[in-house]
Amino acid sequence: MSEKYIQLTIDGTPISVPAGTTILDAAKEADVEIPVLCYFAHTTANGLCRLCVVEVEGARMLQAACVVAAQDGAVVHTRSPKVERARRTLLEMLASTVDISESPELQALVAEYECFPERFEGGKKRQPVVIDDNPVYLRDYSQCVMCWRCVQVCADDAQFTYALNFSGRGFDTQIATFFDKPLTETTCVFCGNCIGVCPTGALKAKREYLIEQGVAPEQVLELTRLKGRKNRT
Amino acid sequence: MEANDKTVLICRGTGCESAKSPAIQTELMSGLQGSDVEVKFTGCHGMCQQGPIVIVEPQGTFYANVKLKDVEPIVGSLKNGGGPVEKLFYKDPATKEGLSTYHDIPFYSRQKRLVLQNCGRIDPEDIDDYLAEGGYEGLKKAIFDMTPDAVVQAVLDSGLRGRGGGGFPTGRKWKFTQDAPSDTKYVLCNADEGDPGAFMDRSVLEGDPHAVLEGMAIAGFAIGAQKGYIYCRAEYPLAIKRLQIAIEQARERGYLGKGIMDGDFDFDIDIFHGAGAFVCGEETALITSIEGNRGMPRSRPPYPAVKGLYDKPTLLNNVKTYANVRLIINNGADWFASIGTEKSKGTAVFALTGKIANSGLVEVPMGITLREIIFDIGGGMLDPNKNFKAVQTGGPSGGCLPESFLDTPVDYDSLIEAGSMMGSGGMVVMDEDTCMVDVARYFLDFTEKESCGKCVPCRLGTKQMLDILEDIVEGRGKPGDIELLEDLAVGIKAGSLCGLGQTAPNPVLTTLRYFRDEYEAHINHHACPAKQCKELITYHILDTCVGCGLCRRNCSTNAIIGEQKELHYIDQSLCHKCGVCFEVCPPKVFSVEIRTGEVKLVES
Numbered sequence: 001m002s003e004k005y006i007q008l009t010i011d012g013t014p015i016s017v018p019a020g021t022t023i024l025d026a027a028k029e030a031d032v033e034i035p036v037l038c039y040f041a042h043t044t045a046n047g048l049c050r051l052c053v054v055e056v057e058g059a060r061m062l063q064a065a066c067v068v069a070a071q072d073g074a075v076v077h078t079r080s081p082k083v084e085r086a087r088r089t090l091l092e093m094l095a096s097t098v099d100i101s102e103s104p105e106l107q108a109l110v111a112e113y114e115c116f117p118e119r120f121e122g123g124k125k126r127q128p129v130v131i132d133d134n135p136v137y138l139r140d141y142s143q144c145v146m147c148w149r150c151v152q153v154c155a156d157d158a159q160f161t162y163a164l165n166f167s168g169r170g171f172d173t174q175i176a177t178f179f180d181k182p183l184t185e186t187t188c189v190f191c192g193n194c195i196g197v198c199p200t201g202a203l204k205a206k207r208e209y210l211i212e213q214g215v216a217p218e219q220v221l222e223l224t225r226l227k228g229r230k231n232r233t
Numbered sequence: 234m235e236a237n238d239k240t241v242l243i244c245r246g247t248g249c250e251s252a253k254s255p256a257i258q259t260e261l262m263s264g265l266q267g268s269d270v271e272v273k274f275t276g277c278h279g280m281c282q283q284g285p286i287v288i289v290e291p292q293g294t295f296y297a298n299v300k301l302k303d304v305e306p307i308v309g310s311l312k313n314g315g316g317p318v319e320k321l322f323y324k325d326p327a328t329k330e331g332l333s334t335y336h337d338i339p340f341y342s343r344q345k346r347l348v349l350q351n352c353g354r355i356d357p358e359d360i361d362d363y364l365a366e367g368g369y370e371g372l373k374k375a376i377f378d379m380t381p382d383a384v385v386q387a388v389l390d391s392g393l394r395g396r397g398g399g400g401f402p403t404g405r406k407w408k409f410t411q412d413a414p415s416d417t418k419y420v421l422c423n424a425d426e427g428d429p430g431a432f433m434d435r436s437v438l439e440g441d442p443h444a445v446l447e448g449m450a451i452a453g454f455a456i457g458a459q460k461g462y463i464y465c466r467a468e469y470p471l472a473i474k475r476l477q478i479a480i481e482q483a484r485e486r487g488y489l490g491k492g493i494m495d496g497d498f499d500f501d502i503d504i505f506h507g508a509g510a511f512v513c514g515e516e517t518a519l520i521t522s523i524e525g526n527r528g529m530p531r532s533r534p535p536y537p538a539v540k541g542l543y544d545k546p547t548l549l550n551n552v553k554t555y556a557n558v559r560l561i562i563n564n565g566a567d568w569f570a571s572i573g574t575e576k577s578k579g580t581a582v583f584a585l586t587g588k589i590a591n592s593g594l595v596e597v598p599m600g601i602t603l604r605e606i607i608f609d610i611g612g613g614m615l616d617p618n619k620n621f622k623a624v625q626t627g628g629p630s631g632g633c634l635p636e637s638f639l640d641t642p643v644d645y646d647s648l649i650e651a652g653s654m655m656g657s658g659g660m661v662v663m664d665e666d667t668c669m670v671d672v673a674r675y676f677l678d679f680t681e682k683e684s685c686g687k688c689v690p691c692r693l694g695t696k697q698m699l700d701i702l703e704d705i706v707e708g709r710g711k712p713g714d715i716e717l718l719e720d721l722a723v724g725i726k727a728g729s730l731c732g733l734g735q736t737a738p739n740p741v742l743t744t745l746r747y748f749r750d751e752y753e754a755h756i757n758h759h760a761c762p763a764k765q766c767k768e769l770i771t772y773h774i775l776d777t778c779v780g781c782g783l784c785r786r787n788c789s790t791n792a793i794i795g796e797q798k799e800l801h802y803i804d805q806s807l808c809h810k811c812g813v814c815f816e817v818c819p820p821k822v823f824s825v826e827i828r829t830g831e832v833k834l835v836e837s
C-alpha cells in the first residue's frame with residue numbers, strides 16, 4: 001500500500017508521518033510528550049478538554065493535538081509560552097471546580113504546570129451529590145471532568161446501549177441518564193466499560209468502594225447483587 | 234399600477250402584528266370595500282417602534298402608530314379624495330414637525346435598502362407580488378444563461394461576505410463546496426438568529442421569504458446540490474408560516490422541486506425547526522442538530538464544505554447572505570462591488586435597539602459611520618438630555634465602542650480593528666446611565682448559560698469570568714480582578730473549541746479597553762460611575778425637599794420618614810434601592826439624589 005507521507009517539525013524535531021496522522025501521534029513519533037486528559041486511544045477523540053493544545057505557526061487559534069491532523073510543512077510548538085499559559089489556566093479551572101483528590105494524573109499535571117488553583121477560590125465548585133442508584137457502581141460527578149469517555153463507550157465506541165448522555169448547559173452541563181432516571185431504569189446493562197475508561201474517581205465500582213469503607217465481604221456481596229429488573233415492562 | 238390607483242399597505246411584521254395590525258387590516262378592508270383602493274399587508278418596514286405602520290402608495294404617505302380608531306379618518310381621506318390625515322404623520326424627533334411621506338423621513342432617506350427592498354412593499358404570502366418585482370429572474374438567468382462555474386465566479390467577483398457574523402468571503406465558500414466531489418450535497422440556511430435583541434433575519438424571512446429561497450436555489454445550482462434546509466428557530470412562528478407558504482407556492486409554480494422552470498435542475502427546500510439555542514447557530518452544532526443530536530459543535534477541520542450534513546459536502550450561509558445572491562445575479566457582480574468599501578461590499582442590515590430615538594431595522598451601505606447610523610438615521614438618543622456613551626455591535630461575540638469611535642466606518646475590518654465586530658446585525662445604543670461593567674456581566678451571563686458545556690475553557694472559564702464580574706458589580710471586587718479577567722480571556726479565546734468560546738470574552742475585553750476606569754471605580758472606590766449598581770449606590774433626600782410625601786407614600790419598604798410639608802429622610806437600613814423616590818419626586822423639586830462611592834451612610 002502506498003501511503004502519502006508528510007513532513008513537519010515539532011519543537012524543532014523534523015519528522016515524517018503518513019498523511020492524516022494527528023499532531024498527537026506525530027509528536028509521539030518525535031518523542032515529544034503532549035499532556036492529554038479526554039483523549040483515550042480506544043474511544044472517539046472529541047478534542048474537548050483542550051489540554052493537548054499546541055501552537056501551529058500560521059494558525060489563529062491553538063489546535064487540539066488529539067483531533068487535528070498534522071499538515072505538510074507545519075511548524076508545531078508544544079511548549080510555547082502561549083500553550084503553557086493556556087494549559088495552566090485550564091488545569092487551574094479544573095482543579096478549582098472539580099474534586100481531583102482521586103485523580104493522581106491530574107494532580108501531577110497541576111504540579112508540573114505550577115498551577116495556583118487558589119486564584120479561582122472565590123468561584124463556585126461543582127458539588128452534585130453522589131448518585132447511588134444501582135448495585136454495580138457509584139457516580140460522583142463532583143469528580144467528573146466531562147471527558148465524555150463514558151458516553152462514548154456506552155454508545156458507538158463499544159456497547160451501543162446509549163444509557164449515558166448529557167443534561168444541562170454551560171457550567172451545569174453534566175453526564176446524565178435520559179431524564180435523570182436511575183440507571184436500573186435505563187438501557188444500561190452494567191457492562192462496566194464506563195468505569196474502566198473514567199480518568200478520575202467519578203465512576204467507582206461499588207464493591208471496591210464498600211471494601212475500602214471497611215464493609216464486611218459477605219455484606220458487600222449482598223449489597224451489590226444485581227436484582228431482577230422489576231421496573232421493566 | 235396606474236397613477237391614481239391607490240394601494241394601502243399595512244405592516245404585519247411580528248412587531249406590528251402584536252400591536253393589532255391584523256384587526257386594522259380587516260377594518261381598512263371593510264371600510265374601503267367597493268372603492269378602487271387596494272388593501273395589502275406586508276412584512277416589516279423597520280420602524281417597529283412607530284407601528285402599526287400604514288403606507289399609502291404611490292405617494293408614500295406614511296402613517297405611524299395607527300390605532301383602530303384611526304381607520305375611519307384614513308378611509309375617509311382615501312374615499313373622498315381629501316388630504317392625508319396629518320395627525321398620524323410621523324413627527325421628526327428634532328423639529329417635532331410632521332413628515333408626510335417616508336421619503337421625507339431621515340430614518341428611510343439615509344438608508345440603502347437592497348436586501349430589505351421588498352420588505353414592507355410586497356405581500357409576503359403572495360408569490361405574484363414577488364414575481365412582479367422581478368422575483369425568480371435571478372434563478373432563471375443562473376439556470377438557463379449561466380454555468381455553475383459562472384455563478385460561483387459572479388459571487389466571488391461581487392466581493393459578498395457572509396452576513397452571519399464572521400464575514401467569510403461567500404464566493405470562496407461556494408467554490409470549496411462546488412469542488413468537493415460528491416453526488417449528494419446540501420445547502421443550509423442559518424436562520425437560528427440567537428443574538429439577544431436581534432431580528433434582522435426574522436424580518437427578512439417574514440417580509441420577503443422568496444428572496445431567501447431563490448438565493449438558496451441559485452446556490453444549489455452552483456454547487457451541485459439537490460436539497461436545502463432552512464434551520465429556523467421555533468420561536469419564529471410567523472417566519473416559519475410564511476416560509477412554508479412561500480415554499481408551497483414556489484413548488485406549485487415550478488420554482489422549486491423537480492425540473493425547475495421545465496429545465497433539468499432539481500432542487501427542493503424544507504424547514505427544520507430549531508429549539509433556539511444560541512450555540513446551534515454555530516455551523517457544526519447546527520448540522521449536528523439537524524442530524525437529530527444535541528446541538529454541540531465539533532472540531533474543524535473537516536469543514537462542512539468537505540464533510541457536513543450526513544457527512545456530505547454542505548454549504549451554510551446566513552439568511553441575508555442568500556437574500557443578496559439574486560441581486561448579484563440580476564445586476565451583475567460589478568454593480569454589487571460598486572457599493573460599499575474596498576473590502577466590504579454591499580449593505581449591512583442592523584437591528585437598532587437600546588436608548589435610541591428610532592429603534593428598528595435599517596439597511597445601510599457598508600462604510601457609513603456609526604455616527605450617521607445612530608444620529609442621522611436613528612435620530613440620536615431616546616432621551617435627548619442624555620449623553621451617548623457606547624454602542625455595542627456583534628452581540629455576545631462583539632464589543633462596545635465609545636464616543637471617540639463614532640466616526641469609525643461600518644465594515645468588517647474596521648470594526649474588528651476597533652475591538653468589536655460586524656456580527657449578524659445587532660446594534661445596541663447605550664447612554665450615560667449604562668454601567669459598562671454591568672453590560673459585560675450581562676453578556677457573560679448569556680454566554681455562560683448558552684455554552685454547550687463541551688469544552689473546558691468555555692464551560693468553566695465563562696463561569697469564572699461571570700463570577701468575578703458579579704463580584705465587581707455587587708461591590709466585592711478585589712485588586713487583581715482585572716488582571717485575572719484578562720488572563721482568563723486570553724486562555725478562553727485561544728483554547729476554546731468553537732466560536733462561542735473563542736469570542737465570549739470580547740465584551741469584557743472591549744469594556745476593559747475603553748472603560749477601564751469604571752472597573753477601577755467599582756473595585757477601588759466602591760463606586761458605580763453610572764449609578765446603576767444597586768449595591769454601590771444610596772438614595773438621599775436633599776434639603777430642598779418640600780415634604781409633599783409622594784415618595785413616602787410610594788416607598789414599598791416604608792424607608793422614608795417625614796411629616797407632611799417637612800423635610801423627609803431615608804432610613805438606609807430599610808431602603809431596597811428600587812429608585813421609586815427618584816422617579817416620583819416632582820421634576821420641579823428634584824430633591825432625591827443618588828450617591829455612589831465611599832459615601833457616608835448617615836443622613837446629614
Ligand SMILES: Cc1cc2nc3c(=O)[nH]c(=O)nc-3n(C[C@H](O)[C@H](O)[C@H](O)COP(=O)(O)O)c2cc1C
Pocket residue numbers: 394395396397398399400401403423424425426427428511512513514515516517549550551552554657731732733
Ligand atoms: C456561537 C455562534 C452562534 C452563531 N449564530 C449564528 C446565527 O444565529 N446566525 C448566523 O447566520 N450565523 C451564526 N453564526 C455563524 C455561523 O457559524 C456561520 O459562520 C454562518 O452562518 C455562515 O454564514 P455566512 O457565511 O453567510 O455568514 C454563529 C456562530 C457561532 C460561533
Ligand code: SF4
Pocket residue numbers: 512529530683684685686687688689691692729730731732733734735
Ligand atoms: S466553546 Fe463553548 S459552545 Fe463551543 S464547544 Fe466549547 S463549550 Fe461548547
Ligand code: FES
Pocket residue numbers: 035036037038039046047048049050051052053064065066067
Ligand atoms: S486530550 Fe485533546 S482535547 Fe482533551
